[in-house]
Amino acid sequence: MKQQNKSRHRKPNLQQNGNDKEKHSSVQSEKDSKNRVSLELVIFRTSFAIILVGFLVYGLYMNYSVAKSSDRVDGRTVVQRDDGDTFVELDSDIDDTEDGTVSSKEQQRKPSVKQEIPVKLSEKSETETPTEKKPLQPSKTDQTQKSRLSKSQNQNGGKSQKNNKQKTTTLSSGNVKEIEKEVEEFKATYLKKMSPKKIFVDGRRLPPVELLPQKPNNSSVRVFLYDEFLSEQECDGLMRAHDSHVKESSKINPLICFDTIETLRKHIKTARKKVKVTPADFIPGTFCVNETFSRQLSGWLKSNWSYSTAFYPGESKFSKIMEFRVKEATQLLPENGGKFQITSYPQGIGYKTHTDCIEDNADERDRMATILVYLQDVEDGGETKFPELGIWVKPRKGRALVWNNMNEEGKCEALSVHNAAKVNKGHKYILQRWYYYKNFYSLGKRPPEPELPVRASGTPRVNCDEYEKGSCRWYDEWNYEHLVDYRNQRINLK
Ligand SMILES: O=C(O)CCC(=O)C(=O)O
Ligand SMILES: [Fe+2]
Incomplete structure (x- = not known):
């Protein structure tokens, strides 16, 4: 109806x-x-x-x-594809780590990565004295590494002796064979030049800017700058990881090491202390002073030093992202890169004039190029200066500086000398990675710790060298430098 x-x-x-x-x-x-x-x-x-x-x-x-x-632009999604992470998540990944290190969470998540690295290097060393250490790589490589370290900054060293020991005891003869084979089959690659070009990262357009020398010179050294190479979140994540790692490691007092007894004497004089030092004050076989004296010296030196923490390739997802980005931008090959080092400079601290490679070094396993990224602005000071080129660069958050230290023939360029100007106001943070002219088997692998000086596990060290132009730097890892110096310069301990 x-x-x-x-x-x-x-x-x-x-x-x-x-x-x-x-x-x-x-x-x-x-x-x-x-x-x-x-x-x-x-x-x-x-x-x-x-x-x-x-x-x-x-x-x-x-x-x-x-x-x-x-994916093609900056490599970021290479990592995203593998495990579904976004980059921002990676930052919180860095931040979230168990002990604040960049590496720890990654190690926790992928134990195979953690085990793989020290096992390869520590197998023989555990049964030998440090001075006799012969790693599984061809011995010349190690010799070179040691001699390089004796002259330049401290770059090597292992993190946990305890860990290495654990791995060593579980190492089967099968593994040894595999490692030996791997070492034998290792083919070195040469990195003769870098070719900076524009890249895009997360919608950021990053063109390289070449900084031209202000002084005429005939060196091959070229310095390039990229602003915003790292994002704010990346910088923040790295700084937080570094800070918490320094905080954690600083629970143990560092042992303080000197290049010569003269440097120690000069430091004591500057502190206006009337203390006579003799070779007996050093831990036998090293240039490091014992725990009690180190603690006293820390006070006298007022802990006036920069702080360096290191992470190795594979110990953090960030290492993959960073090395891919560097490769895209500069053609510096990941396999020629060593560890990643984050350094912080408190107010009043700088770093001596030096070359990153060793002048007149016949060995090609040396640092061909350096990439340095500022993780934070500095209110006043803290510039990176190349005195021979008349170039200096102001720290700016995310800004990367990349330069070659060696020429295409593998010669260390003296004119690549640079320094970190004193921070007048603020706090400077940098991330650095060195790329080697000729790479070698153990490059980029965390090396085992030396046994000397005898110390509590996890003890950091401070290196003070070349008093006049020098500076002290705190490290979270040990290397062989002090042992080599000791052997080479024992005569100075008079
Ligand atoms: O902090 C800087 O500006 C330079 C640091 C440096 O050259 C180094 O640590 O090798
Ligand atoms: Fe340097």
């Missing part, structure tokens, strides 16, 4: 005509009209559904292709 009324109401003219035919055609047309309406509805719904599905498919496609293109 309702329906009738409704139709009637809708078609009043047709019903008013009165004849059957007309009535019939009126009903027919009403039916047609109804059918048309429902057909229209079906067509409308179907089109709507098709459009919706279309949108969904398009959306998925876009998502995929964006990921794919950023």
Whole structure:
């Protein structure tokens, strides 16, 4: 009834005509009209559904292709593809680590990575004295590494002797064979030059800017700058990781080491202390002074030093991201890169003038190029200065500096000397990585710790060298430098 009324109401003219035919055609047309309406509805719904599905498919496609293109641009999604992480998550990953180190969480998550590195290096060393240590790599490599370290900054050393020991005891002869084979089959690659170019990272356009020498010179050294090479979050994550690692490691007092007894004497004189030092004050076989004396000296030196913490490739997801980005930007090959080092400079601290490679070094396993990224602005001071080139660079958060220390023939360029100006106001943080001219088997692997000086596990060290132009630096890891220096310069301990 309702329906009738409704139709009637809708078609009043047709019903008013009165004849059957007309009535019939009126009903027919009403039916047609109804059918048309429902057909229209079906067509409308179907089109709507098709459009919706279309949108969904398009959306998925876009998502995929964006990921794919950023893959090519900065390598970030290489990591995303593997494990579904986003970069921001990686920052919190760095920050979230158990002990604040960049590496610890990664090690925890992937024990195989953690085990792999020290095992390869520590197997023989555990049964030999440090001075006799012969790693599984060809011995010349290690010799070179040691002699390089004796002259330049401290770059090597292992983190946990205890860990190395654990691994060593579980090492089967099968592993040894594998490692020996790996060492034998290692093919060195040469890195003769870098070629900086523009890259895109997360929508940031990063063109290299060449800093031209302000003094005429005939060196091959070229210095390039990239602003925003690292994002704010990346810088923050690295600084937090470094800070918490320094805090944790500083629970144990450092042992303080000197390049010569003269340097120690000068430090004591500056502190206006009347203390006579003799070779007996050093821990036998090293240039480091014992725990009690180290503690006293820390006070006298007022802990005036920069702090360096290290992480090795594979110990953090960030290392992958960083090395990929560096490769894209500069063509510096990841396999020629060593450890990553974060350094912080409190107010009043700088770092001596030095070259990152060793002048007149016949060995090609030396630092061909350096990348240095400032993790924070510095209010005043803290510039990186190249005195021979007349170049100096102000720290800016995310800014990267990259330069070559060696020429294409593998010669260390004396004119690549640089220093870190004293921080007048603020706190400076940098991330550095060195790329080697000729790489070697153990490059980029965390080395085992030396046994000397005898010390509590986890003890940090401070190196003070070359008093006049020098500075002290705290390290979270040990290397062989003090042992080599000791052997080479024992005569100075008179
Ligand atoms: O901090 C800087 O600006 C330079 C540091 C440096 O050259 C180094 O640690 O080798
Ligand atoms: Fe340097």
